Amino acid sequence: MVKIAVAGGSGQVAQEVIDALVAAKKHEITILSRNASAGNSTPGVTSRAVNYDDKSELVEALQGIHTVLSFIQLLSDPENKSQKNLIDAAIIAGVKRFAPSEWGSAETKDMPWWVGKGKIREYLKKVNQNGKVLEYCLFQPGLFLDYLAFPYRTAKHVAPLNTMFDYQNRRAIVVDGHDFIMTFTTAQDIAAVVAGAVDYDGEWPVIGGIRGNRVTVSQILKIGEKVRGRPFAIDAVKLEDLEAGNLKTSWTLETRHSSVAEDQAAIFLKSVLIGTLLSGAKGAWAVSDELNRILPDYKFTQIEDFLAKVWEEKP
Incomplete structure (x- = not known):
């Protein structure tokens, strides 16, 4: 059992993943959202409103969290400030694993609506350039x-x-x-594989291709x-x-x-x-198959x- 924080938890893909994690009945899940509803009736799931512009608040919210799964909507975060603050806070709070808001293709060139993915990939590389401080995986299901x-x-x-x-x-x-x-890859399969990856004892691969x-x-x-x-x-x-x-x-x-x-x-x-x-x-x-091989x-x-x-x- 680990404690998982899901950023942008009200999004469609996030909800598919949350359902799979809840079904596993293994983890404590905290849904982080700018407009989190008060309370959550699902056992093992709590909701917490956070201000992604306030790094200290994010650090507090991530205390004791093992894995952060980000589904922050890129179109609402054009400067990538929310995800960068989330990454910084995860490191300060001692989070072990981080999954940025990917959930698509292997490459993002020629897709201007996803330009933020490339910038976050570079940011994650940079935080580990002098030694690994945060294990992360780019989940790419096509x-x-x-x-x-x-x-x-x-x-x-x-x-x-x-x-x-x-x-x-x-x-x-x-x-x-x-x-x-x-x-x-079906949404159901993506969610199930993410749940399986959370349970995986080994180190996450940086590229997490899911080839349905x-x-x-x-x-x-x-x-x-x-x-x-x-x-x-x-x-x-x-x-x-x-x-x-x-x-x-x-x-x-x-x-x-x-x-x-x-x-x-x-x-x-x-x-x-x-x-x-x-x-x-x-x-x-044409995404890779790292997670197929792990599972x-x-x-x-x-x-x-x-x-x-x-x-x-x-x-």
């Missing part, structure tokens, strides 16, 4: 497999979002000449055509157009994340689509089984 079920919800907390693979309307956007690899499914774009389309009953309409975009910020497609993303303001949604969604395609062509979504007995949800079940008898 893209949520649940998103290929859009508009249907398959996770308890992670809301449906559409992607360049639109199974509902049997269409997709691909990069011409680039059949790149992507990693898809490793598939090429063409394989994703082939599975889609199989479970949806007919070929997909394909929009193929040029890499050089994406590099120039041009999106020449017949459709685009429509569903914004709750962290994105409605008046910024159209510009943001265009950026996300361009960035996901561009980074994918450069290998950003060799864990059985991941397989993409074809998952999608066949989701789309069975759907119009």
Whole structure:
């Protein structure tokens, strides 16, 4: 049993992980939030409101904590001050393990909405440059497999979002000449692996790849055509157009994340689509498998089984 602090605990991914940790019935969990509700009815879970601008308050909140899992929303922390303060406080408080707010791709180049991840990676390297003072792991599960079920919800907390693979309307956007690899992992599997990593007695790897499914774009389309009953309409975009910020497609993303303001949604969604395609062509979504090797007995949800079940008898 260890004491775990979950920063940004009201977020969707955080709640999936909290549920898995609670189900394990092994740990004491403190949810840190800017607007924590008074009390928590779940046994073994407490909520605490914190000011991420007040480092001394964070140090106090982290007293006795073994592991910090951060899900701080990057869009609300553009200068990365909250996470840097959290890291500093964790070191002062004697926290053993820290997981920054990653939960996505291996690389972040060409994804401006995730620029903070790169800066926090560098910050964590710097704090250990003269000797390890904080064990940390970058949890990287690729893209949520649940998103290929859009508009249907398959996770308890992670809301449906559409992607360049639109199974509902049997269409997709691909990069011409680039059949790149992507990693898809269900929200449930991600949460279970994080819970397993918390229990792991060895040292956490710095890169924590979680490889639920490793598939090429063409394989994703082939599975889609199989479970949806007919070929997909394909929009193929040029890499050089994406590099120039041009999106020449017949459709685009429509569903914004709750962290994105409605008046910024159209510009943001265009950026996300361009960035996901561009980074994918450069290998950003082909994540590694460090945590698969640490937890060799864990059985991941397989993409074809998952999608066949989701789309069975759907119009």
